[in-house]
Amino acid sequence: MNLKEEILKLKNELDVTLVAHFYQRDEVFELADITGDSLELAKKVMNTNTKFVVFCGVGFMGESVKIMSPQKRVLMPRIACCAMARMIDEGYFEQNLKIINEAGIKNEDILPITYINSSARVKARVGMMGGMVCTSSNAYKIIEKGLKSGKKIFFVPDRCLGQNFAKSLNLKSAVVGDGTNLNEADIICYNGFCSVHQQFNVDDIDFYREKYPDILVAVHPECDPKVCDKADFVGSTSQLITYIKNLPVDQKVVVGTEFNMVNRLREKNTYILSSTKPECPTMNETTLEHVYNTLKSIKDDNISKECEIFVDEDTAKWAKIALERMFEV
Numbered sequence: 001m002n003l004k005e006e007i008l009k010l011k012n013e014l015d016v017t018l019v020a021h022f023y024q025r026d027e028v029f030e031l032a033d034i035t036g037d038s039l040e041l042a043k044k045v046m047n048t049n050t051k052f053v054v055f056c057g058v059g060f061m062g063e064s065v066k067i068m069s070p071q072k073r074v075l076m077p078r079i080a081c082c083a084m085a086r087m088i089d090e091g092y093f094e095q096n097l098k099i100i101n102e103a104g105i106k107n108e109d110i111l112p113i114t115y116i117n118s119s120a121r122v123k124a125r126v127g128m129m130g131g132m133v134c135t136s137s138n139a140y141k142i143i144e145k146g147l148k149s150g151k152k153i154f155f156v157p158d159r160c161l162g163q164n165f166a167k168s169l170n171l172k173s174a175v176v177g178d179g180t181n182l183n184e185a186d187i188i189c190y191n192g193f194c195s196v197h198q199q200f201n202v203d204d205i206d207f208y209r210e211k212y213p214d215i216l217v218a219v220h221p222e223c224d225p226k227v228c229d230k231a232d233f234v235g236s237t238s239q240l241i242t243y244i245k246n247l248p249v250d251q252k253v254v255v256g257t258e259f260n261m262v263n264r265l266r267e268k269n270t271y272i273l274s275s276t277k278p279e280c281p282t283m284n285e286t287t288l289e290h291v292y293n294t295l296k297s298i299k300d301d302n303i304s305k306e307c308e309i310f311v312d313e314d315t316a317k318w319a320k321i322a323l324e325r326m327f328e329v
């Protein structure tokens, strides 16, 4: 039997749901019971009733599942940490708050919002301050809700997402530590970014437009604002999928997001906005062999602690509050 068949056999025998994010390798993605973007996965997994969840994605996604469904045992074949989520911890969060306070803005005048790409501890800190989580699919709604509080938004960790949503809402943004005026900003951004989406640039848009004058440009909001400004469509992973799948077959489109996902979207007329292969290295860490080993360890009752997600009670309590505020919206 090959590895794929072994995995399917184990999956049938065990009380397990196999979950994969859209950025996973094709061979892993194909075997999953549930696929989706980060928001869809968080919601769909909450409604499953298996004891085990084997989650193929990056660390913060598995943590979110564990926080929302603590009764489940959440295993990740590779606990790979998203490069952006790794750019912020509670220490950096506090340091940034201090800089904001030094600019004369008090904590009671700030509402923190964290992109779901952050650790449970950062989510918990945000929850304690009355803030909430967002994903790229719902950031618009969450930021709009946050602004109703009359406070300035402190948006962590992705500065591009913060700046792009500020622009689309006709608001002013600033980035902590880059010399921009924090007092004038409605949205104050932490200076984090996605190393994959930073690879897309305006020169590549110009190149494709020159080569194919009718081509459409679709990008993820983790791209630099200069790239988003020049695009025809800016949307989250699922929004990009819907947009591209609904295009007429002969319409060319060039896409600025992770390679694995773009590659499986459409047979023809779909290009990647880069001369390199922009795969997310952490998403790509999970292989069929890792998935097999994790399922086998469930069968043999020999689960490695390194594969299992644990979140301490206090962190989980506050992070859950921040996540639930998102689900309410």
Ligand code: 13P
Pocket (backbone or CB within 6 Å): 036, 037, 038, 039, 082, 117, 135, 136, 137, 194, 222, 236, 237, 238
């Ligand atoms: P989605 O929320 O669109 O799934 O994105 C997660 C992510 O890591 C994008 O780089």
Ligand code: SF4
Pocket (backbone or CB within 6 Å): 058, 082, 083, 084, 085, 117, 194, 195, 196, 197, 222, 258, 280, 281, 282, 283
């Ligand atoms: Fe993180 Fe970027 Fe990979 Fe998404 S693509 S998981 S933001 S490093």
